[in-house]
Amino acid sequence: MSEFVWPVRVYYEDTDSGGVVYYANYLKFMERARTEFLRVHGFEQTDLVRDHGVIFVVRDVHISYLRPAVFNDLLNVTVSVHAAGRSWIEFAQTVARDEILSRAQVKIVCVNHLSFKPVEIPEIIRNKMELSS
Numbered sequence: 001m002s003e004f005v006w007p008v009r010v011y012y013e014d015t016d017s018g019g020v021v022y023y024a025n026y027l028k029f030m031e032r033a034r035t036e037f038l039r040v041h042g043f044e045q046t047d048l049v050r051d052h053g054v055i056f057v058v059r060d061v062h063i064s065y066l067r068p069a070v071f072n073d074l075l076n077v078t079v080s081v082h083a084a085g086r087s088w089i090e091f092a093q094t095v096a097r098d099e100i101l102s103r104a105q106v107k108i109v110c111v112n113h114l115s116f117k118p119v120e121i122p123e124i125i126r127n128k129m130e131l132s133s
């Protein structure tokens with residue numbers, strides 16, 4: 001599966017008192033890119049609950065901060081599927097400007113929206129996103 005890229009502009013509200021992007025906001029940028037990745041594949045978060053009774057939750061994040069982003073930077077946030085199992089997907093993600101500023105491995109788990117217990121990723125999602133177990 002190819003790499004998905006989502007542009008993100010750094011707003012003043014994304015920065016800390018030092019004028020650089022606050023470290024937790026990189027996770028927000030990555031979350032937005034994963035949401036858009038799902039949307040490009042035809043899946044809205046609200047529809048996943050209504051049609052399949054599932055939501056995706058973050059299980060693990062391993063992130064490295066390499067260089068700072070600053071106010072008004074136009075960043076490219078990438079998403080690619082690194083690995084997948086019956087109920088989980090691990091994404092490789094980066095935040096870049098002219099170079100990679102941050103990289104992360106983010107594992108999400110498909111859970112029942114009521115019990116929050118892991119469930120198998122619905123076949124239609126698996127097929128459309130070309131996930132293999």
